Amino acid sequence: MANETARDDEMKNxxxxxxxxxxxxxxxxxxxxxxxxxxxxxxxxxxxYIAAFAVVVxxxxxxxxxxxxxxxxxxxxxxxxxxxxxxxxHRKGSRRRLPSDLGVADCLQFYRGELxxxxxxxxxxxxxxxxxxxxxxxxxxLALTRTNPGHLNHIVWVIAAYGAAIALVFLGVWRxxxxxxxxxxxxxxxxxxxxx
Amino acid sequence: MDQAAFQTARRPRxxxxxxxxAAAFGAALxxxxxxxxxxxxxxxxxxxxxHIALWRSFxxxxxxxxxxxxxxxxxxxxxxxxxxxxxxxxxxxxVGLEELxxxxxxxxxxxxxxxxxxxxxxxEMIHRLEPLDRQVMLAYLEGMDAASIAEITxxxxxxxxxxxxxxxxxxxxxxxxxxxxxx
Numbered sequence: 543m544a545n546e547t548a549r550d551d552e553m554k555n556x557x558x559x560x561x562x563x564x565x566x567x568x569x570x571x572x573x574x575x576x577x578x579x580x581x582x583x584x585x586x587x588x589x590x591y592i593a594a595f596a597v598v599v600x601x602x603x604x605x606x607x608x609x610x611x612x613x614x615x616x617x618x619x620x621x622x623x624x625x626x627x628x629x630x631x632h633r634k635g636s637r638r639r640l641p642s643d644l645g646v647a648d649c650l651q652f653y654r655g656e657l658x659x660x661x662x663x664x665x666x667x668x669x670x671x672x673x674x675x676x677x678x679x680x681x682x683x684l685a686l687t688r689t690n691p692g693h694l695n696h697i698v699w700v701i702a703a704y705g706a707a708i709a710l711v712f713l714g715v716w717r718x719x720x721x722x723x724x725x726x727x728x729x730x731x732x733x734x735x736x737x738x
Numbered sequence: 739m740d741q742a743a744f745q746t747a748r749r750p751r752x753x754x755x756x757x758x759x760a761a762a763f764g765a766a767l768x769x770x771x772x773x774x775x776x777x778x779x780x781x782x783x784x785x786x787x788x789h790i791a792l793w794r795s796f797x798x799x800x801x802x803x804x805x806x807x808x809x810x811x812x813x814x815x816x817x818x819x820x821x822x823x824x825x826x827x828x829x830x831x832x833v834g835l836e837e838l839x840x841x842x843x844x845x846x847x848x849x850x851x852x853x854x855x856x857x858x859x860x861x862e863m864i865h866r867l868e869p870l871d872r873q874v875m876l877a878y879l880e881g882m883d884a885a886s887i888a889e890i891t892x893x894x895x896x897x898x899x900x901x902x903x904x905x906x907x908x909x910x911x912x913x914x915x916x917x918x919x920x921x
Contacts, residue, residue: 553909556856557879562768569753572793642794644815645808648892649873652815656822736893
């Protein structure tokens with residue numbers, strides 16, 4: 543027992559007496575860095591908007607490059623879905639400033655919240671990421687089958703194979719995300735048990 | 739100062755609270771950052787992030803808990819957020835105390851150990867822990883009692899007691915007394 547206490551004290555001593563770099567920041571430095579941090583987050587958000595805008599411009603060429611109404615409807619729907627995905631990522635994504643009330647939540651609450659946010663993002667992948675793209679893609683494929691711009695012999699089969707490949711990719715993405723969300727839920731359940 | 743006294747007395751300015759916290763807990767915050775991040779450059783950024791989060795947080799400090807509890811909650815929560823972000827890009831799995839205790843430790847047979855070596859192994863072990871278990875072990879190493887750990891982490895006192903017991907067992911298994919004294 544005495545040995546155990548001596549070892550515990552020694553471990554605490556090893557931990558507490560470690561050499562540090564002695565980082566000290568004046569209040570002016572803190573303010574300056576907080577402002578810089580805010581600007582950096584804004585810039586990262588701006589980059590996300592620019593990327594979304596570039597995709598929209600690219601799809602816009604396809605939209606204006608065709609006279610077929612059905613194709614235009616399809617590309618229009620795909621553009622709308624891209625904008626929705628970008629908005630959702632911005633709203634729910636990870637690039638955000640730490641909340642200012644960090645001291646109000648205990649560690650369990652906070653960590654549970656972080657995991658819950660990730661789980662919701664992964665679990666809802668069909669609703670906010672895959673699902674919105676489907677109508678636009680389906681209409682574009684239907685329009686391609688109808689207009690057959692490449693004058694292919696078996697356009698229906700080509701489009702069907704293309705559609706099946708996309709469906710497989712979507713299924714894979716959905717299943718991977720569902721599995722990751724389940725793992726997160728297991729961790730959340732384990733955290734909930736620590737309350738009692 | 740309790741909450742009622744805090745609210746009736748002249749409320750300290752956030753800047754003053756930050757200065758007081760940085761002076762009292764600056765070294766502990768450095769140790770905490772070390773327990774969350776191995777890379778010295780990234781660790782420095784994390785420590786700055788913790789200080790900024792702390793400074794910003796004091797606008798909402800109402801004396802409902804002690805300054806120490808507040809500081810550790812902010813620091814641990816900011817670090818846990820960092821950890822969650824890092825896990826997306828770094829491979830490897832974090833484990834709980836029970837799992838870590840059952841894992842073989844390759845360095846266990848070494849005997850020529852000094853404090854630096856012991857500290858290195860301790861930090862390495864902490865880096866493998868899940869955030870909540872990591873927080874309990876860190877608070878324990880900082881010399882906090884079970885009630886304080888429960889208040890900071892939000893884990894029930896019964897579960898904190900269990901985790902402290904496992905922490906002690908783990909440390910006993912990994913660090914022999916002779917090794918600690920560098921014999």
